[in-house]
Amino acid sequence: MGSFTVGLVPHPTKSVRESIEIVLAWKTAQGAHLIAMESDAARVGEGVRLVDEQTFRDTVEVVVAMGGDGTMLGAMRLVAERPVPVLGVNYGNVGFLVEVEPRDLPSALDRVSSKDFSLEPHHALEVVHTSNGLTNRFLAFNDASITRRPGEGVVSADLVVDETPFGYYKADALVIATPAGSTAYNYAAGGPVLSPAVTATIVTPVAPMSGIDRAVVLGPKEKLRFELAGATRSAALEIDGRVVADVSAGCQVGVRLRRDAGQVIRFDAGRHATKGRLKLSLLDLPLREDQLLELVPPEARAKFKEARAR
Structure with a gap:
């Protein structure tokens, strides 16, 4: 890829x-x-050039986010003006976005430098909050x-x-979620899990008392506005x-869906999807034992069957 x-x-x-030490060693070898x-000076230490937020956005070509899904989402929001590829290194717990474990980072960086990866697009919600004549804008990748x-x-x-x-x-x-975010707060509130292949917005009420009492799935071009009432x-x-x-x-x-607002680096999309299904099953156990076993690594599956046969 060059410098x-x-x-x-x-x-x-x-x-x-x-992970910082691994990236520094890789940087020397690759000339990156x-x-x-x-603001992250104390956490990255020596050997990394420090810049302001706008310079970071304007010059970065690849982002390495080291944390859980929250860190990953923050990195994606940071570069959403010009969505460059983001690689997630897992320092969290149950992460649905991050793919790479710290021990696998050296090989992952080599694959990044040789462009041996695919990009997974992520939609986001453009949120406009208006109060007392003042307007603020936000971007949400989950919800x-x-x-x-x-x-x-x-x-x-x-x-x-759409004004109706x-x-x-x-x-x-009220939870308004993207398909990727459907496994987060929306899922905990009893809303549906949508495939990332679906382009839609989900609205799910939490503990509804009256009015709309279940999740609603809306199309990608529909503009939503929530008008807060007296209660x-x-x-x-x-x-x-x-x-x-x-x-x-x-x-x-106000809420509207922005397509392809983020780009996540994937090395094995099928394996990542399987891990996501496994994490969901561990949270809610919607699978039978035989179905769950099909999602775990073959060596772990063999050990389980051997132990059960004793």
Whole structure:
């Protein structure tokens, strides 16, 4: 690939020094340029050029995100203006986005330098929050949610789709998710899991009291607007699990799907999909034992069958 610029996005609290050392050694061998944001100086250490956020966005060609799904999502949001490939190195727990374990990073970097990978596109939600004449914009790769604060009433909102009233909600929270995000908050709230091959937006109420009481799947070109009603005294707008704004009666939250807002590096898409199914089964056990065994590595499957036969 020749000389190119790789951006590092480390986990905000966990030590990723092992992976930093691997990347530094690889950089020397490949002649690559390493950059990180100035705010991450203490986490990346020496040997990495520090730049401001805009310079990072403008110059990076590949991003290595070292953490869990949250770190991966943050890296994807960071470069969404010009979505460059993002490689996830797993320092989390149950990660659905990250593919590479730290021990496999050397071979993964070699494959990146030789362009031996595929790109998995990810859609995002463009979220516009309007309150008291002020507008703020956000990007969510998993989900946006409007969540009541304990002791502060409920979330009451009218849903308008393409300027046509669709119905109303009265619930503890509303979760608006992408297909990739359907396995996160939406799944926990009882919403459907959508294939990444589906281009759609899911709206799922949490603990609905009246109004629309089940998940709704909407098309990729439909524009959504949630108009907060009087029963909403104090709620929070969350983007990919982070609180970004206060929401109350009179506020509006607009949502539309942006296709291919992120690009995730995949080395073995089939194996990654199998791991994702296994993680879902461990969370909810929707599979029979024989089906579950088909998802685990052959050596682990053989040991299990041998132990059971004793």
